[in-house]
Amino acid sequence: MEHGLRGKAALVGGASRGIGRAIVRRLVAEGMQVLGVARGGCDVPGAIGLAADLRDPAAPAEAVARAVRDFGRLDLLVNSAGATQRGDFLALDDAAWMDGYAGKFFAAIRLTRAAWPHLRASQGSVVQIAGAGGRVASADFTIGGSVNAALMNLTKALADRGVQERVRVNCINPGSIRTDRLAGRIAAAMREHGLDETGAAEFLARSAGVARFGTPEEIAAAVAFLAGAEAGYIQGAILDVDGGWIRAV
Template identity: 85%
Template sequence: MDRGLKGKAALVSGASKGIGRAIVQRLVAEGMQVLGIARGGCDVPGAIGLVADLRDPAAPAAAVARAVRDFGRLDLLVNSAGATQRGDFLSLDDEAWADSYAGKFFAAVRLTRAAWPHLAQAQGSVVHIAGIGGKMASADFTIGGSVNAALMNLTKALADRGVQDGVRVNCINPGSIRTDRLTGRIATAMKEKGLDETGAATFLAKSTGVARFGEPEEIAAAVAFLASGEASYFQGAIIDIDGGWLRAT
């Protein structure tokens, strides 16, 4: 299916692995020019990789400037960077909170602010990758939950501005997606339960009430849809892609 993305330009953060890397791969396959940024760079064939630490307040604007310089335009920004620290609330100090917010929430704020004039010119869009934890509270995910909730609220606020400026802003909340972090949990379950990889993955998935874990490519497909003209009436949408894990509005 031709989504009309060929020749357009995208900037994707968190592009070195997992969901971010899958998004870069999908957008390249759609014919887009893509700059993928991450602390580990991005080695996806057909994309330009940029090594950058978005916790540095100056890095987001520099990344946007690089994308516009290389492509001459910017049609899509995907904020996928930032793994937040997990742990019980009482064990997390101020440094843990500051680092997690800097790497995910403030990185998204700064990238979006720098990209906005270019996105407005192109009548483009922003997609935030938050997480279903922003709707589900737990003591060992206090930081991640609050960061994801903040990204959802930011989506709504920017969508309000986007109506005026012609920029669409939407958000995806992945559930349990088969990334490196989840692979580690599966390996632990294999040892503790004496299961093979498939059995351990099934056990963990059922423990959260879903049939299976998601794949990064499934999130990437949703990003491609949101970036396309098919989603032209999506504005401020919060899309849960979690296999039915969240059973509340």
């Protein structure tokens, strides 16, 4: 199912792997022109890749300028960059906190600030990829949880501005998604509990209270929906795509 995105232009941060790469693939399949930005670039067929570290304060503006130059317009920004370090709060130093916020929160701020005039001109949209950890606190996920919570608040604030300027801003909270990062947790569970890969994945899923882990493609499908015409009245939404993990109202 297409979502009315054909011929439009998107910029996706964090596009080299996992969720970001799946988003690029989905948007290309929807007929969009896509610039994928990541430190390792983006090799998705049909997309333009740009190797840039979005933690660099100058990189977001340069990425937006490249997208507008190559496509002549910008209709969608997806902020999917930034993995944060897990660990005990007392063991995480200032450098870990600064890196977590630089790679995810400040990268999103700077990309959105640079893209906003172009999105306003096209009456486009922003989709933030935050995370369920922003709504469910965990002692070993203090950096990621607080960054994701900040992104959710930023979404609401920008959506308020977007009402007047015709820019839609929404946020997706992925739960546990089958990415390289989750693969590491599955491998650890295999060693700790003497399980095979399938058994370890099922064990971790049950521990989280879900039937299974999600896929990057399921997050990408949610992005396509929120960016499309059917979601034209959705503004400032926080969409949990987590298999039922978050049970709070």
